[in-house]
Structures are given as structure tokens and as C-alpha cells.
Amino acid sequence: MSDFTIKALTPETFDDFAALVERNKGMFASCWCTHFHPDCAERGVTAEGNRALKQRWVAEGIAHAALVYDGDRAVAWAEYGSPEELPNIQHRKEYVATAERLPDYRVTCILVERAFRGQGLAAVALRGAVDLIARAGGGLVEGYPHDTGGVRKKNSSFLYNGTRTMYEREGFTYDRPKGLGNCVMVREVAPSTR
Numbered sequence: 001m002s003d004f005t006i007k008a009l010t011p012e013t014f015d016d017f018a019a020l021v022e023r024n025k026g027m028f029a030s031c032w033c034t035h036f037h038p039d040c041a042e043r044g045v046t047a048e049g050n051r052a053l054k055q056r057w058v059a060e061g062i063a064h065a066a067l068v069y070d071g072d073r074a075v076a077w078a079e080y081g082s083p084e085e086l087p088n089i090q091h092r093k094e095y096v097a098t099a100e101r102l103p104d105y106r107v108t109c110i111l112v113e114r115a116f117r118g119q120g121l122a123a124v125a126l127r128g129a130v131d132l133i134a135r136a137g138g139g140l141v142e143g144y145p146h147d148t149g150g151v152r153k154k155n156s157s158f159l160y161n162g163t164r165t166m167y168e169r170e171g172f173t174y175d176r177p178k179g180l181g182n183c184v185m186v187r188e189v190a191p192s193t194r
Helices: 014-023 047-059 092-098 121-135 164-169
Strands: 004-008 064-070 073-081 105-112 139-143 173-178 182-189
Touching (some): 004 121, 014 047, 064 121, 092 173, 105 121, 121 139, 121 164, 121 182, 164 173, 164 182
Antiparallel strands (some): 004 064, 064 073, 073 105, 173 182
16 A cells, blocks of 8 residues: 555646546546535536536635545545535435534545555545645544445445445544435544644
């Protein structure tokens, strides 16, 4: 695992992210990981429009992710951001009804390129997101993984945010269920000066 490195999604790394998305057919339904961002007229119209929208948000500093690199090629990623940046989580109505407070950050989507699955890169991407959050000042971080009861019941391509057991291994604790088969995992992340 030491051959993999983490870089933040920035205007300078956007082309690497774009190449990863293009190799994976635009991600889920060509969303370019815009699904969890606020609703707007441009989102969801075309794959090209979603790409341009994501690139604009990255340039504006309102779209964040940890990119996992194998050499100079991005092969995985974990999207994170504030609830304002990423309000459109799955099962939002239930989530809001059971939330005591909003987190400082959310991890909403993790993608590993098909050829690299099964190597623990979803956890590497999650760790990278947590590290970047720590560098940004830390705070309460939530993730919304699939709660599979420790059994891989789904094809990994459908585990868009990993599993509860992966989050537990990365220091998150179970908070509550969210929807059918998902849960809320939380971790307090201390600020880092790295």
C-alpha cells in the first residue's frame, strides 16, 4: 500500500480526476460526482455539463476530494465537504429527523477503479479524506456507508461509500441507521499542522 499517494482535488489535479471518471464511464449515471452537491439547473442535464459544473466547483473551492494515485494515475477517490457543499445525501428526510447536530464534514462518495478493487483502496481514500480534513482544521466527520453486517452482499460497484466495517477500522463509530441498509458513522478529527 505504500506505493499509493494522496493528493487533494484541485484545479491542478482536476485532469487526473477527469481521466479517472472517464475511464469509469462518468461514474454513476455520468454524474461526475455532482449528485450530492446543491440542486441547480445545470446539474444532471448532460454528462458534459456535469463535468463542467464539477470543474467550476473545484476552481471555486467548493468541491473537495482525496485522490488516490498509483504513480501518476488517479485510481480512487473519496468526496468530502461541508453539509452546505454536500446537502443532497441519500435518505435526507430521515437523516434530518434523527440528527442532533450537523457534522463539520461529510464523506459522501468513494470510488475505486475496477482494476484496483479488492486492494483496500476505499480505506486509503477515506484515510486521505480524513487527513485533508485534519489539515483544514478538523471537526466532526460523518460517513454514510452500507451496513452489510460484515458480509459482502453487494457487488462492490454498488458500495458507493464503502461499508460500516471499513469505517470502523478507520476509527469511525456507529451513530444510527439511515435508510434501508445504510448508517451514519462519526469520527471527531483533530486539526493537523502537516
